Amino acid sequence: MKITIFGSGYVGLVTGTCLAEVGNEVLCVDIDEQKIAMLKQGKVPIYEPGLNALVQKNIEGKRLNFTTDVTQGVAHGLFQFIAVGTPPDEDGSADLQYVLAVARSIGEHMKDYRIVVNKSTVPVGTADKVREALCKTLQKRGVDLEFDVVSNPEFLKEGAAVEDFMKPDRVIIGTDNPRTTELLRVLYAPFNRNHDRLVAMDIRSAELTKYAANAMLATKISFMNEMANLAEKLGADIEQVRLGIGADPRIGYHFIYPGCGYGGSCFPKDVKALERIAREVDYNAELLNAVETVNNRQKQSLFHKIQHHFEGQLSGRTIALWGLAFKPNTDDMREAPSRTLMEALWQAGARIQAYDPVAKEETRRIYGNRQELILCETPEAALQGADALAVVTEWNVFRSLDFEMVKTSLKAPVVFDGRNLYDPVLMASQGIIHYSIGRPVVTAKSRAEISAAHPTLSDVSNI
Numbered sequence: 001m002k003i004t005i006f007g008s009g010y011v012g013l014v015t016g017t018c019l020a021e022v023g024n025e026v027l028c029v030d031i032d033e034q035k036i037a038m039l040k041q042g043k044v045p046i047y048e049p050g051l052n053a054l055v056q057k058n059i060e061g062k063r064l065n066f067t068t069d070v071t072q073g074v075a076h077g078l079f080q081f082i083a084v085g086t087p088p089d090e091d092g093s094a095d096l097q098y099v100l101a102v103a104r105s106i107g108e109h110m111k112d113y114r115i116v117v118n119k120s121t122v123p124v125g126t127a128d129k130v131r132e133a134l135c136k137t138l139q140k141r142g143v144d145l146e147f148d149v150v151s152n153p154e155f156l157k158e159g160a161a162v163e164d165f166m167k168p169d170r171v172i173i174g175t176d177n178p179r180t181t182e183l184l185r186v187l188y189a190p191f192n193r194n195h196d197r198l199v200a201m202d203i204r205s206a207e208l209t210k211y212a213a214n215a216m217l218a219t220k221i222s223f224m225n226e227m228a229n230l231a232e233k234l235g236a237d238i239e240q241v242r243l244g245i246g247a248d249p250r251i252g253y254h255f256i257y258p259g260c261g262y263g264g265s266c267f268p269k270d271v272k273a274l275e276r277i278a279r280e281v282d283y284n285a286e287l288l289n290a291v292e293t294v295n296n297r298q299k300q301s302l303f304h305k306i307q308h309h310f311e312g313q314l315s316g317r318t319i320a321l322w323g324l325a326f327k328p329n330t331d332d333m334r335e336a337p338s339r340t341l342m343e344a345l346w347q348a349g350a351r352i353q354a355y356d357p358v359a360k361e362e363t364r365r366i367y368g369n370r371q372e373l374i375l376c377e378t379p380e381a382a383l384q385g386a387d388a389l390a391v392v393t394e395w396n397v398f399r400s401l402d403f404e405m406v407k408t409s410l411k412a413p414v415v416f417d418g419r420n421l422y423d424p425v426l427m428a429s430q431g432i433i434h435y436s437i438g439r440p441v442v443t444a445k446s447r448a449e450i451s452a453a454h455p456t457l458s459d460v461s462n463i
């Protein structure tokens, strides 16, 4: 099949590449000339595991092409996918200017029937706006052409985007035309071989499904962070609680990791946008409001712990920071909890020595060269001479801590563990002061008690 994708970002590029991989002829259109020039050479502008090789392979196979030429794009595909950004407007609602600009472009250039498939995350009712924009543009041209508008929200996760697209949990198709549903069923058949994952529904329900999924996941995380804060005050251990509740299949183990808040280009923006959607129909979405409030507070939690430990004296201190990206396996820094922490530390007069396996360039692009931010080449370098270590992103490379390195490199052995990567008891046995999320801080006094309660720990420390 011939497919055009507008927008070559995380969603558009992954969608286009995976559709080409299964044998379709895909043309990706973007307004960013630099991005298209890179992609034409097989260079992927984002870090996404597995994507580079797949892009190169499909360019070589001549199934994947890139252009900035809208006319060519509209002429190419029966399917015209919209995968452009829907960033938050000033009031938090989704900004539809890029989606509607694509709709108008399609209207300006189409010569016969087209299926416009919206993959961007958009408020309920956007398909009507897309249809209206297309109709108006066609009217201006004085032509009467048929088209369909489909809602096909995307559920891929950054860092696992290719895998998620190739093996989706579900493919949501919102249409008002059964024939179009069948055409999309054929398009998605290669991703459906194991079992039918296609869920067809009306357009508005499809649009809401995307927000509902993200809001539900964000709610789980904020709920766990709320429990973690309570656990801290009550002397309980949230990791034990997590295991205890996750065992119930109605709750499950997924997406209940407490931490230093959710970030990324989706949850923060989509929870906010859904709140705005609710407000427009005179509904006060109190739960969504709370999810956002809890998350904003959680993003400050590491800073408050650091401030408390240093008794408010952060001026002149250096904090080593491990992990900058909003989650592992991406270089995406949008709404990353590391940014909230760095900005609060700078405000308090501290410097940062940071290490991230891939987000260094993106961090430099955002913050530029500044004295209070040293971007290091290795985790070890970030520790050198720092007053404490803060771990913000759970990259694999941070999971097994070299205790000796931490003790010899830092001025004092203090670790702020924003993702509960380390065992508090083991850390205490190593003489490391360890603050984590929703777990008791193990002090010198309790260390002695712990050693008595865990006689085998000395064996572990000798490994």
Ligand SMILES: NC(=O)c1ccc[n+]([C@@H]2O[C@H](COP(=O)([O-])OP(=O)(O)OC[C@H]3O[C@@H](n4cnc5c(N)ncnc54)[C@H](O)[C@@H]3O)[C@@H](O)[C@H]2O)c1
Binding pocket: 006, 007, 008, 009, 010, 011, 012, 029, 030, 031, 032, 035, 083, 084, 085, 086, 098, 101, 102, 119, 120, 121, 122, 154, 155, 156, 157, 158, 265, 266
């Ligand atoms: N990033 C994710 O993990 C993810 C997952 C699911 C859904 N979504 C949603 O998908 C949409 C796209 O997200 P993204 O992260 O891929 O965005 P992105 O910012 O990475 O990419 C958007 C691309 O669209 C291009 N663009 C803007 N206007 C254009 C136009 N008129 N014609 C052609 N290209 C144009 C931009 O230059 C940019 O390259 C958003 O609505 C987002 O909420 C994102």
Ligand SMILES: O=c1ccn([C@@H]2O[C@H](COP(=O)(O)OP(=O)(O)O[C@H]3O[C@H](CO)[C@@H](O)[C@H](O)[C@H]3O)[C@@H](O)[C@H]2O)c(=O)[nH]1
Binding pocket: 121, 154, 155, 156, 157, 158, 159, 214, 217, 221, 254, 255, 256, 257, 258, 259, 260, 261, 262, 263, 264, 265, 266, 267, 326, 327
């Ligand atoms: O138990 C958890 C799981 C995640 N997070 C955080 O939540 C954020 C988002 O993580 P994740 O959902 O893995 O990444 P995204 O790439 O933002 O993907 C989400 O947003 C996409 C865009 O809409 C959707 O397509 C995906 O289904 C949805 O998972 C990150 O900061 C994580 O650290 C937690 O704090 N605890």
